[in-house]
Amino acid sequence: MALAWLGIDLGTQGVRTLLVTAGGRVLGSGSVPLARGRREGVRHEQDPAEWWEAVCAASRGALAGNRVPVGGLAVCGTSGTVLLTDGAGRPAGPALMYDDGRAAAEAGRLRSAGLAVQDTWALPKACWLVAAHGPGRIAHQPDVITARLVGRRVPSDSSHALKTAYDLRRGAWPDTTGLPGGVLPDVVPPGTRLGEVCPAAADATGIPAGTPVLAGMTDGCAAQIASGALREGAWNSVLGTTLVLKGAAAEPVHDPAGVVYNHLAPGGTWLPGGASGVGAGVLTARFPGADPARMDARAAAFEPSNAVAYPLVSPGERFPFRAPRATALLLGDPVSDADLWAALLQGVAFTERLCLDYLHHLGAPVRGPLALTGGAARSAYWTQLRADVLGRPARVPAQPEPALGMAALAAYGTGAAPTLAEAAGAMVRTGTTVDPRPDRTSRFAEPYARLVDELEARGWLPSPVAAHARERLGRG
Template sequence: MLLGLDLGTGSVKALLMEEGGTVAGVGSAACTVCSPLPGRAESDPEEWWRAAGAACREALRGRGDEVVALGLSGQMHGVVLTGGDGAPLRPAILWADARSAGVLEAYRRLPQNLRRTLANPPAAGMAGPTLLWLREYEPAAYAAARWALQPKDWLRMRLTGEALSEPSDASATLLYDLAADRWSREVVRELGLREELLPPLLPSDAVCGELLPGAARHLGLPEGLPVVCGGADTACAMLGTGLLAEGEVQLTVGTGAQVVSPRRGFVPDPSLRTHLYRAVLPGRRYAMAAVQNAGLALEWVREVLGVSWETLYAEAAAVPPGSCGVVFLPYVSGERTPHLDPAARGAWAGLGLGCGRGHLLRAALEGVAFAVREALEALEGAGIRAPEELRLAGGGSLGEDWRRLLAGVLGRPLLILPDSVASVASARGAALLAGLALGRYRGPEELPVPRPEGVVEPGGEAGRYEEAYRRFRELYPRLRGL
């Protein structure tokens, strides 16, 4: 058995998988995202640790002695400042955090040759800008830190005692040379950051340590179990769903949403509206358009309006496409693709006396879908020709009504992966990396690839979204700066 552990934004998921790809157990435990001040997003790493134990025990159900290796996946961009023993010095700062927007000018002042090697636009919430903010505004914590770790790398240190990272997560820090495939010491020095904060890098499919006795008891696994480096959640999800061929495009919907496509070479987006990161397999990269507010915005709407998910979908379905003119901007935590605006804010517009809660809910779903469509169009603008059919994955992609709405807004058929894959794609990729590390698979061609089990067609509603999409696109530039 292989075990994949995925440290997400809102939960930790564990997947127990047979080497042939059959799911043997799934576990999940919630995590809290705190916003102590507007524009901030933090989590307590100790809560991640508790959730990891609960998720693993639920997935294993006493079968821990059958596991031969553990692989890791995790949310991207965040920073966990730790001492030499791995103990956090402050709460983790997450990808949705916008506090570093004021220090991005340091990146714009970098020499052009260095900026090109980063291959990505400066964005708040990424590790490099977050470290600049910590150096300026929390100098004591910054000076006391021994390591600046990505979330899943902190979890691995708790499991093995080793401080390490790997290329797929490191490439999304704005401190990584995508052309040379290594930490960019030149950028780190130019920014005046401490080089020693960055951990050593190993391949994503390398065994990087053994499970410590206390960690083994916490997770319900045998002491000394091999732990594999793992990868960033998006990169692991691509492996877990079998998205390996250049030219394929996959939409993953979770707390955020990502439109991704494998790339073989170093091909940055000249407009810098989209991203280029390392994949978990050696020498491979992928392009990504990142929507920061997908499930994050819908969960906010659900809580503010006081409805369950069932009520949200039911009331939204009773409203026609276009929400009778109501438009929702989902930017409750700023936005990345295509705006790269950490100060972007959410809004409902077009309200009238005839509007009810259902119109607000329908507009919220459509607003997130419109943001995904903008991201897809930005990816195509970077030179990636999306195929007629898109693959759909992610824990936020399981509702039938939501799938039909997405297909209608995107105007494309969506290939639906089995729920047992789509909801735990990142954990599945982490488990497959564990199998590669132990030689259970001799290469990617031997990995068990899930097959789509159905297609959601755009249907007759697709054309009814065009006018609503036009209004959506016009609203952000009109409200920007307010």
């Protein structure tokens, strides 16, 4: 009997669900916005109860009228988002989101103890939560949803546990987390069966009771699966609220600075990459209510813009350099809103190029196929601009969504495909390939070099990395 798999994506701005067949046909979808989040300075929280409400509504939307049996489901969430729960896995307070910056002091102490963590990673925030609110059980974002689905507390997946300093090679928590015993969750590999949808969750979500629930991966990894970039040397750039780059490699990419981290996919493939604080979120912040298509059309007159931007969504940068005190910058004076919009689009593309230059600096193979996913991939203009700035072809899959990646992982976890790469290969459908326009690539060399110089001058970008970026630009 033909089956379909359900992927659930807990995004920053909403929950998205897709019901997909093994051959990649989308049978249904659901999307529900998240509106109760709180952002103030370095604080960024969301209400876990809203996640569950959105999952229920989005799942019912994806399953409405469906007559194909659901073979299983998996859930992805934002990497580094953590919260405290009680013994049953129920939230004990708000969740600290992936870019919440209140745990900088805890991160410094952990680095002094020998752990390579960044200020916004999950482990420092877990320490902050325990110190501020007392003992509890640390959970990652999807753990709350999978616990509600199966009706009991469940282990975390190793992908979400990575930024809580879980040691993927040893398969264990380090001894220097600074947390009391019993606070951190049990951990299992992605694709592990966690249980089945319980009757109460079936009533709430419309997902049939008994549907297998599989351990998921982070949203960045989910998007990478959805892009099909799982073979060695392939890369996926996910541009949503922020920017995430992930590739596939036979061995981890070693980074003494701790900027690049390595996920481990089922089957032993390593997925190196990093998450930047730059992204499309800056557009909604600077231009609330704007029509993106109209602004894109106007921005095309400014190539390059009269200004050079490093468009951080919130203070602090994690990739392609670690600078907790970095802030958004704008060099020059845009002559209009359209010129500023152009500067922000180009600034994100410059950051994307610098991320790839940094990966190349570390010895990672970066010249394999490049796929673009995330919400920004829906903008044909921005996609062409990114290909122009990068000077390389870019492929946009037909359904570039993390929820599709989770559907593929669920298919793999239930035994429908022997490897995750084969499950994804069967589901991912080819979209379009965008070739760079050579004359445009050369136009952006000067503003890119100017941005690299400024980041180095501010002490954010290490000089060896800046020199490598200029060398790749032909200005060494």
